Amino acid sequence: MNKDLFKNRYDVVRIIIAVFAAVFLLRLGYLQLFEKKYDRIAFENAIKELEIYPTRGLVYDRKGELIVYNEAIYDIMVTPHIAKTADSAKICSLLRITMDDYSARMAKARAYSTRKASVFMKQVSLEDYQRFQESQYLFTGFDGQVRTIRKYPHHCAAVILGDVGEVDDNQIKNSNGYYKPGDYVGKSGLERYYEKELGGTQGKKFIYVDVHNREQGSFADAKYDTAAKAGDNLYTSIDIKLQEYGEQLMQNKKGSIIAIEPETGEILCMVSSPGYDPNLLCGAIRGENFKKLVFDSLEPLFNRATMATYSPGSTFKPMVGLISLNERAQGEQYTVPCNGFYAFAGMSLKCSHHHPWATNIEYALAQSCNPYFWQTFRNAIENPKFTNIQESYGTWSDFCRSFGLGSRLCIDLPSEARGNIPSVNYFNKIYGEKGWHSATIISLGIGQGEILVTPLQLCNMYAAIANQGWYIKPHLVRNMEEVHAKKNIKVTLPKNNATIDPQWYIPVNEGLRQVVESGTAIESKINGISLCGKTGTVQNSHGDHHSVFAGFAPKDHPKIAIAVIVENAGFGATYGCPIASLMVERYLNDTVAENRLAKQKKMIETNLIQKYQQGKNMAITSGH
Amino acid sequence: MRNDQKFTGNIDWLTVLIYIVLVLIGWATIYSAVYTEGLSPFNTAGSGTAVNTGKQFQWIVGCLVIGAIILIIDGKFFVTFSYPIFGFFIPLLIGVMFFGAMVKGQRNWIRIGGFQMQPSELAKFTTSLALAKYLSGLNVDIRKWRDKWKAFAIIALPMMIVLIQGDAGSAIVFVVFALVLFREGLESYFLIIGASVIFLSVIALVVPKLWYLWIIFAVIGGVLIYFNYKKRQLVYLITGIVLVSSIYVTGVNFIFDHLKSHQRDRINVLLGREVEKGKDWNIKQSIIAIGSGGLTGKGYLQGTQTKLKFVPEQSTDFIFSSIGEEWGFAGSVVIIGLFMGLLMRLLYLSERQRSKYSRIYGYCVVSILFFHFLINVGMAIGVAPVIGIPLPFISYGGSSLLAFTILLFVFLRLDSQRLEVLR
Known part of the structure; x- marks a missing residue:
């Protein structure tokens, strides 16, 4: 009896052990044979894609x-x-x-x-x-x-x-x-x-x-x-030395410099001031510096050369002249009497300064005579070959657009402003089809009014003038074709023809030469370099006039077209022109002549920052 | 001498064979678990796990020598000195708490030179000796409470000391001696009560609200009483059981809430409950390793889970996951088969003993090996709580290999001398 009981318990122990073994085998069978997800999980655990x-x-x-x-x-x-x-x-x-x-x-x-x-x-x-x-x-x-x-x-x-x-x-x-x-x-x-x-x-x-x-x-x-x-x-087409020099000249000023090689459309430098050291946005310090730059009231992140738009002011005058000449609205030797003011259609507009009467376009450009270009603009708009203003102004504005104004040039930077050449429809809408005439839009004749250009467009316009009738789309990267060929997209840079007959550039460019030789920019004359260009004193609603200069050099076989805008700095001849002349000299001669070092020093040391932070002064008169 | 000739002839070579196979599988698996390119399996230079295979090899050689020595010693030595050996270990176990070396936050190691030993591993062996000695005594009857208490005391004394040492895992192993007592005649209701206790503990933790259980017990009790209301004694019994069960589940809940958080987490993991992210990492990775082994495994030395250290303690507590991953279901079956073979063989050997001492000791050996196997493999495949105890003969570790070797070989020696014992 006793013995049997113990024999029985031997079996119980054996059964207990066997049952657990069976449970284990079932569990292992489930894990290893039926459930497939573990294979994937183990793979994901162990193998990483880097x-x-x-x-x-x-x-x-x-x-x-x-x-x-x-x-x-x-x-x-x-x-x-x-x-x-x-x-x-x-x-x-x-x-x-x-x-x-x-x-x-x-x-x-x-x-x-x-x-x-x-x-x-x-x-x-x-x-x-x-x-x-x-x-x-x-x-x-x-x-x-x-x-x-x-x-x-x-x-x-x-x-x-x-x-x-x-x-x-x-x-x-x-x-x-x-x-x-x-x-x-x-x-x-x-x-x-x-x-x-x-x-x-x-x-x-x-x-x-x-x-x-x-x-x-x-x-x-x-x-x-x-x-x-x-x-x-x-x-890139950038001349880094010129770029550095330009940033130095523009320090403590708001504005921009842009220079283009007219023959190739290559952008030589593009200064937007105030700028910043690009290294500030690298590495661990980036976040903090970015915040600072975003909140800086002087907007250093804003590319003024391509994004800011200005009235071109007097720098637009060669364009006005070219169109009227091309349209035979007036001859080269056309005279406009200037007694310090210009009266027509019941209005009386003042000229900004006194000078002898302009008897031809060259002299008018050299002296930047406003009455002359108001009249020149009127001649184009009131040209008898057109039946109405829509037709004549439409033609006039198309000429402007052919120089790359009023739309993006699509250079190789992500953002660019389009500027503005007001359309016929625009004026029709505002004044009604019969409601506007040359007097209504007369300020366009001296580059004020609705016309807006970016410094880039202004510079490109002067490149086209320098080339006497064509320009190549401005760009920053020289091997663009090479780069794009790798993507099998061939981009050639077509010469965009600005639609003015080449013969008319001869008097206009001579006029631009005279601006520096004997006219408003005479103080920025550079020995040995035939700098051509036009000063501009651009009225604007944000305070003092912008000091503008746009031009090119040398007159024959131009190597550089340049536009300089110094915001709220006053006359074009005071800052825009000297800075441009220094840039041109530096680029063409690799150095600045000794007699001009004082000018260079003055430009570098000029500090207008405080002025920007003071209240805004309204401007009244228009330009040189 | 007649005995000499008998010596080899009476050894159970099948058991020795299984032992050697398991030990070699363990050695090979440890090598795989710690494998890095160019590592020699005999390397003992350097630090970290790189020395594990080499050290284990040294231990294996040492254990074979010790095993051989045990087979030469007269088995009567162990029978005679059961109590002194047991008695010698008690102060050692206590002393180690104060003078021992600290390993992994537990002060329960003896360090002599470069040699480290965990006395709690050997405590299982000495307790087996003492328990066999006591239960085989004349006039000792486990069914009598007088003798029961003494048997319980022999088990509980070392168990409590190990528990105080902070090694709960090793302490729990002592519970398995109940199986020995059961074989020697402990009343079946102990087994039933034991099973009930485990069942109640589990439902106490699984059921979300304690009062659900009170209601369920009351309803079951009420129904049973309704059908038996005339049998007064039975009504008392049912009422008692309901009361005790309710108090017990309440107690379990209370204790669970007051456990150390890592212990609570282990139980939660086992119950499949959400635990804080990362707490169930070990068990998850072990299951992934085994599950990804498939039928035939990823091949020796090819396991990604173990090789890239996703499975922790891969050469000790989680060594089974290395086998499962690299040898698949086939390998797992072989390991389980070998253990079943060993346990069944040992049970058979125990039952054929003429001496009560040898039989009881044999059951002790079976119980201890079984419990380690149960918990270690069960943990690796996610059906047992995470208790860090080694897989006998396979896990890395000199102490445990030595302790299991001594435990097993003493029994083999007793078995080889079984015919010398008169009934």
Whole structure:
């Protein structure tokens, strides 16, 4: 009996053991044979897809000088779960952060993942990183990751070159998964316009990672990996020395300088002032500096050369003259009596200064005689060959548009203002079809009124005048064809014909020569260089007149067309013209003659910033 | 000598074979778990897990030597000195709490030179000796309360000390001696009560609100009483059971709420409850590792989950996940088969003993090995709580390998001498 009971219990024990074994086998069968998801999870655990970032293309100026390059910086990564023992006090002192900051950064990393590495500190300089590396054995769980940031060794041309920053959500959404949060792309300027070329193509790499997200070798012998393709270099038309000089001349002034090589349409420099050092928007300091620049009342981020629009003022007079001559509305030797004022249609308009009567267009330009150009404009509008003003003004405005005014020139920068050449419909709408005549729009004759141009358009107009009838679309990158050929889109730059008969440029250009030789800009004469151009004193509603000069040099075979606008600075001859003449001299002669150094010094030292911050003075008279 | 010739002939070579196979599988798996390119399986230089395989090899050699020595020693030595050995270990277990070395936050290691040993591992062996000695005594009857208490005390004393040491995992192992007592005649209701306790504990934790259970017990009790209201004694019994059960589940809830948070998390993980992110990481990764093994596994040294350290403690507590990942279902079945073979073989050997001492000791061996197997594998596949105890013969660790070797080989020695014992 007893023995039986014990034999029985032997079986019970055996059954208990067997039952558990059976449970285990069932569970294992379920896990290993039926449930398929674990295979995928294990794969996702162990294999990571890494982007390989290509190096961004470099940027050179027209003389081959490197103006944008990449510099290695380091992101310090942390894996919180193994970083517990790290010497936090030492890290704080090496990276120059406070203990509170350290805790905050750790908390952020921990919130992302305790077991995966995330950025502890972004964009540490090489120097800091090297010091950090020396003691890295003390910092388990901390690691460095190389990245590159842009460097601008000349500290200028910010509005041209632009900046690089993290992609925004829209770009990520529209990129078909190419961009990920934290990737860098061009945000403005050439960096943005040529993002495709500069950015290169990301590569992919599949690697094994361990639980701490550390690389443990490549997956499947790198069979699925693709290499990154480095970005193309840009060879720009910028003359970086000229650019630097221009920014120096424009310091502490609002305004812009733009220079174009008329023969090629290549932009030689584009200064927007006040500017900023493009290096301010690189690396760890970017965010803070960007905020500062955005809130700066002088708007340094605003590219005045392409985005600001102004009345061209007197710099528009050669255009008025050219159209009237071309339309045979008046001859070269046409005379307008000027007694200091101009009376017609019951109005009396003042001329700004006294000078002998202008007996031809050349002299009228040299003296910038307003009555002469009011009359010239009237002659074009009241031209008997047209039956009504719609026809005559329509023709007149088409001439203006053929010089690239009133619409975007579509240069290779992301943003550009269109300016304004008012249309026939515009005046019809305001005054009614019969309600307007030459007197209504007379101010257009001296470049005031509704006409608005960007400095870029103004400069391009003078390039066309310099070429005596054509221009090439202005551009910043010289190897544009080469760059685009790689994308199989051939872009040739057609010569845009400005529709004035070449013969009429002879008197007009002579007139522009006389402006500097004997006229309003005589003080900016440069020995040995035949500078042509026109001063402008542009009235505007924001205070003192803008000081403007637009021109080109030399007269024959012009090498540079230039437009300078100094906001609220007064007469065109006072700032615009001297700055332009210095730029031209510097560009053509590579140096500034000794007798003009005083002028250079004066221009550099002029500080108008305080003036901008004072109240706004309304302007009354119009221009020189 | 007649005995000499018998010596080899009476050893149960099947058990020895299974032992050697398990130990070698363990060694190979440890190598895989800590494998890095170019690592020698005999390497003992350096630090970290790189030395595990080499050290384990040294332990294996040492254990084989010790096993051989045990097979030479007269088994009567262990029978005679059961109590002194047990008695010697009690102060050692207590002393280690004050003078021992600290490993992983627990002061329960003895360190002599480069040699480290956890006395609590050997405590299972010494307790087995003492329990076998006591229960095999003349006139001892486990069914009598007088003797029951003494048997319980022999088990509870080392268990409590280990518990105080803070090693709850090793302490729980002592519960399995109940199986030995059961074989020796402990009344079945202990088994029933034991099963009921486990059942009540689980439902106490699973059911969201405590008063649901009170109501359910009351309703069941009410229905039973309604049908048996004439049998007064039965009514008292049912009422008692309902009351005790209600108090018990309330107690379980109370204790659960006052557990250390990591202990509570382990139970929560097991119950499939939401725990704070990352707390169920170990078990999840182990299941992923095993699940991704499929039928035949990813191949030796090819497991990503273990190789890339997603599974923690992969050469000790979670070594089964390495096997499951690299050898798949086939490998898992082999391991379970080997353990079943070993346990069943040992049960068979125990039952054939003439001496009560040897049989009881054999059951002790089976119970301990079974419990370790149950918890360790069960934990790796997510059906047992996370209790850090090694898989016998396979997990990395000198102490446990030595303790299991001694435990097993003493029984093999007793078995080889079974014919010398008169009934």
